[in-house]
Amino acid sequence: MRLAFILGEIGSGLRRNLSMVVSVILVTFISLTFVGAAGMLQLQINQMKGYWYDKVQVAVFLCVETSTAASCASGPVTDEQRSAIEATLETPAVAQYVASYHFESQTDALEHFREQFANSPIVDSVTADQLPESFRVSLVDPQKYEVINEIFSSLPGVEVVVDQREILERVFSVMNIASLVAVGIAAVMIVCAILLIATTIRLSAFSRRRETGIMRLVGASKAVIQLPFILEGVIAAVIGAVLASLVLWAVARFFIGGWLAQQYPDTAFISDGSVLLIAPGLLLLGALLAGISSLLTLRRYLKV
Amino acid sequence: MIRFDNVTKVYDQNSRPALDSVSVEIDRGDFAFLVGSSGSGKSTFIRLVLKEDRATRGAVYVAGQNVANIPSWRVPKLRRGIGVVFQDFRLLPNKTVASNVAFAMQVIGKSRAVIRETVPEVLKTVGLEGKDHRMPHELSGGEQQRVAIARAIVNKPGILLADEPTGNLDPTTSMGIMNVLDRINQNGTTVVMATHDNVIVNHMRRRVIELQDGRMVRDEAHGIYVGSQEGQPSTEAKESAL
Ligand SMILES: Nc1ncnc2c1ncn2[C@@H]1O[C@H](COP(=O)(O)OP(=O)(O)OP(=O)(O)O)[C@@H](O)[C@H]1O
Ligand SMILES: [Mg+2]
Numbered sequence: 001m002r003l004a005f006i007l008g009e010i011g012s013g014l015r016r017n018l019s020m021v022v023s024v025i026l027v028t029f030i031s032l033t034f035v036g037a038a039g040m041l042q043l044q045i046n047q048m049k050g051y052w053y054d055k056v057q058v059a060v061f062l063c064v065e066t067s068t069a070a071s072c073a074s075g076p077v078t079d080e081q082r083s084a085i086e087a088t089l090e091t092p093a094v095a096q097y098v099a100s101y102h103f104e105s106q107t108d109a110l111e112h113f114r115e116q117f118a119n120s121p122i123v124d125s126v127t128a129d130q131l132p133e134s135f136r137v138s139l140v141d142p143q144k145y146e147v148i149n150e151i152f153s154s155l156p157g158v159e160v161v162v163d164q165r166e167i168l169e170r171v172f173s174v175m176n177i178a179s180l181v182a183v184g185i186a187a188v189m190i191v192c193a194i195l196l197i198a199t200t201i202r203l204s205a206f207s208r209r210r211e212t213g214i215m216r217l218v219g220a221s222k223a224v225i226q227l228p229f230i231l232e233g234v235i236a237a238v239i240g241a242v243l244a245s246l247v248l249w250a251v252a253r254f255f256i257g258g259w260l261a262q263q264y265p266d267t268a269f270i271s272d273g274s275v276l277l278i279a280p281g282l283l284l285l286g287a288l289l290a291g292i293s294s295l296l297t298l299r300r301y302l303k304v
Numbered sequence: 305m306i307r308f309d310n311v312t313k314v315y316d317q318n319s320r321p322a323l324d325s326v327s328v329e330i331d332r333g334d335f336a337f338l339v340g341s342s343g344s345g346k347s348t349f350i351r352l353v354l355k356e357d358r359a360t361r362g363a364v365y366v367a368g369q370n371v372a373n374i375p376s377w378r379v380p381k382l383r384r385g386i387g388v389v390f391q392d393f394r395l396l397p398n399k400t401v402a403s404n405v406a407f408a409m410q411v412i413g414k415s416r417a418v419i420r421e422t423v424p425e426v427l428k429t430v431g432l433e434g435k436d437h438r439m440p441h442e443l444s445g446g447e448q449q450r451v452a453i454a455r456a457i458v459n460k461p462g463i464l465l466a467d468e469p470t471g472n473l474d475p476t477t478s479m480g481i482m483n484v485l486d487r488i489n490q491n492g493t494t495v496v497m498a499t500h501d502n503v504i505v506n507h508m509r510r511r512v513i514e515l516q517d518g519r520m521v522r523d524e525a526h527g528i529y530v531g532s533q534e535g536q537p538s539t540e541a542k543e544s545a546l
Binding site for chain 1: 407411
């Protein structure tokens with residue numbers, strides 16, 4: 001009976017304040033979408049780290065005809081230089097850091113290049129002798145890149161030593177900044193959401209002050225008086241959270257899964273299932289936002 | 305049933321107390337008028353019984369319990385034992401007569417079956433049989449006040465507080481309301497009624513507690529409304545109308 005009564009009160013409250021309720025739904029929807037987007041970016045970063053960190057290598061590029069670096073002033077790498085470099089890799093001082101290495105010839109390099117830029121017209125204008133040979137070195141501890149760099153960049157015939165991890169780190173830091181921006185926007189929007197929910201509930205309490213006054217007088221408990229207002233806010237916020245989850249899912253499915261993954265087939269992207277990780281958090285956050293802001297409001301405007 | 309023990313209520317430090325050292329006891333089953341000019345503290349008295357406000361000094365006992373010691377989560381229980389009626393009826397305009405009365409039962413969790421059974425009974429007690437589906441705006445003032453009384457007593461409180469229940473009604477209608485309150489009192493409910501209406505007080509010959517500037521100046525078992533102050537403007541009109 002009491003439950004049916006409370007549900008009825010909630011229904012009439014939602015109908016009476018429809019425009020405010022819609023704005024609460026929209027504001028929580030947008031703010032939680034940003035929160036969720038930040039979460040998905042973080043998941044994507046972790047995904048890529050896990051995928052790439054095993055694969056990244058230190059590349060020791062050797063001089064070619066067209067090299068402009070000072071260390072290549074004496075022309076392309078000679079066979080002796082190449083053997084000397086390989087021998088250095090085998091010395092115990094270096095070998096302790098190296099998990100494995102292999103040599104990538106100019107033909108291999110061209111093949112990889114063609115794979116990577118399959119859709120680009122640039123492929124046809126590049127020939128094998130323009131691409132440098134390289135030793136691809138996997139480190140036991142990727143942090144020890146500096147040691148390798150120091151030893152090899154001064155060897156004759158080496159053009160440059162590149163840590164692929166550093167390139168990735170740069171990508172990750174861009175993604176981190178993007179997720180921080182999303183969190184920042186989300187924070188502002190959440191403040192809006194809290195204020196709007198508080199205002200909505202205050203209005204709702206005001207428009208029903210007659211009812212609540214009578215309820216107080218006939219001895220209705222605090223829960224019966226306040227619950228309809230609190231649940232009103234919570235329901236609106238949860239609807240906003242559901243919308244946000246749906247949008248994130250659509251983005252994961254159709255944009256990331258359907259488009260990005262096609263464009264970059266050798267990058268690991270998060271799947272739409274990862275939204276399942278984020279959605280419960282968003283629902284909880286939405287409900288908490290509404291619950292807390294309505295509790296604070298009602299304490300002032302609906303005394304028992 | 306209600307006991308005031310040296311109760312003082314100060315709303316505002318800079319003005320005189322709204323109630324000043326009032327000691328009075330109203331027994332179970334009593335019918336008491338609370339009279340006095342405007343601002344003498346009648347409504348304050350009622351608010352203190354309901355624990356809508358705290359006494360500044362002294363103690364208010366309701367059903368033997370010092371209301372100051374009732375924790376806030378138990379206040380609803382206190383109020384379930386007290387019915388209240390006001391001058392302005394305070395009905396819900398979008399609910400029918402029966403729904404207005406049922407509302408008081410719904411919000412304290414009474415079952416649908418009990419509500420269906422009790423509401424018509426109570427409407428009969430206040431003389432509103434057959435009007436249960438009217439809306440408040442389709443009723444006269446007197447009938448609206450009867451609905452308010454029905455709502456106040458539907459949960460069978462031991463005490464009924466009425467703050468100028470006839471303030472908006474003409475003398476004949478007021479008498480009808482008094483008959484209802486009298487009947488409720490005869491069923492064992494303690495009734496306390498704050499009023500300006502000397503005709504009613506003189507007619508009923510019940511206990512009269514008079515307040516003046518917050519002090520209790522008279523407590524008479526079968527009193528009349530002594531004109532200790534100038535009569536209200538409406539007094540003569542009411543008397544001639546009767
Ligand atoms: N909430 C309040 N804050 C400050 N002062 C108040 C408050 N309520 C009442 N008072 C003051 O307390 C005094 C008594 O008021 P009260 O309402 O009890 O009088 P009353 O006898 O009911 O008057 P009336 O017959 O006009 O209804 C008045 O002087 C009034 O100004
Ligand atoms: Mg008053």
